[in-house]
Amino acid sequence: MVKKTLIPIGPYHPLQEEPELFKLYCEGEIVKDIKWETGYNHRGIELLSEKKTYDQSFFLVERVCGICSTSHPFAFANAVEEIVNVEITNRAKYIRSIIGELERIHSHLLWVGLAGHFLGYNTVFMWAWKYREPILDLFEIISGNRNSYAMFKVGGVRRDIENNKIPIIKGILDKFKKKNDLLVGAVMDDPVIHARTKGVGILTKQDIIDYAAVGPTARASGIAMDVRKDDPYAAYPLVNWKVITAEKGDVFAKAEVRLLEMYESISIIEQCLEGLKKEKEGEISVKVKEIPAGWGTGRAEAPRGEVFHYVLSDGSNSPARHKIRAPSYTNIATFKKSCIGQTISDATISLAAVDPCYCCTERMAVAYDSKTKEKILNGNELIALSVKKTNELRNK
């Protein structure tokens, strides 16, 4: 009789933005079923936001996610400004888009690094995280913070990007672009990475529609969905760029979409910096006296996909209801489609492909025999399984 094994992945790791526990039910090496538990980090932010003023809520929603910390204030600002019906200045639009795109670059680099590490390519991990550093430095130059930038408010942004900083930012981006070419080449041209990621964890168009998946996960399955194009906001309608899609829906397609998106992001930032030069310095916000009663729905394209905020205002200085939907909420659920039937070593990279933080696997995953309750594999041994498969392919 085949021994059934339960492999838990999760729930905690300090780097993880979404603590969660995946239980993989395996027969031999094949994943047969998956159960999911979450709520470990449920902080009641939606309810908390109703106790804060609109200004304070920006700092609160910035802390929904540590990695893409601007996407939530972005969507929240779009929602509140829809209620107020205010048009922000072009300079503020450019600054918002620059922050949003820098964030996409650093988030995608983080993902590429972790995916590399997971497949046993620690060089990719080190390169990606090394080249991510100058991007974080850029954030410090622009906002004073490497993370949680506190740039957004109703009617504009809190800090200007002075024109004398533009050449510095461009210089850093130019250097980064060359390094990024190296990284993208290393990932896209490696036959072993192809062997490990092509045809693995496939999501079809129908799966994407069924699970309402968004962002690179959807775009890698051939659905050209991007809030920046579909429901334009900030400076995105003012600049030229294209939506990157791939057709296959496997892990490689998701990597391809993210890697190529970084070039689009760089292009958007460069155009926004040019745009800044044409606008008057200091015109970064419009005065908003009060938020009238009404509702607003704001969206923003975060690195992981569409962030959705619904804000109900009763005319007071705090939201009467504030609903937040992060992209991973719908993306993670696709795990059930992409992983069942895969081997354990492929299941983990398939999970990683939708970009939840999966670093937990390294520290927390322990495989128990479901009958004897004895440990079979720990986290490092699980990664070793994945690395071993890569090495075998390499040797072939």
Next chain:
Amino acid sequence: MNTDEILKIIKEKFSSDVLDVFKKTETRANITIKPESLVKINEYVFKDIELRFIIATANHTKKGFEILYHYSKDDIGLIVNLHVILPVEKPEIESLTCLFSAANWIEREIHELYGIVFLNHPELEKLISEGNWAEGVYPYRREFK
């Protein structure tokens, strides 16, 4: 299909089920519907008009429990909210899991935060507070004076 056409076709096709249609802007609209016609209208907008399900928002107001099903028409940037109001005494509504899997988690979440029962849901278990929250206590319910 543009915003006006979508609103018009829903209004015509479900004239006895739609209580109110409100077009806020070119890209934002709200349609209040009867709770008992939820599944057939959602099926129509999801399968025939091909709107993308975004998420559902529940709220507890003086009117009762309100649920907004947010849909997106990506090619024109439209967000349509399908709005139902449930009585506080009997907060029950059909589950949409028969139409798409994306409804699964959000219905479980609404169930545990507001105590709204989704009929015919395949696994109406707790999603975010398994094992660490009292039974029958719903944290997002409000008290009105």
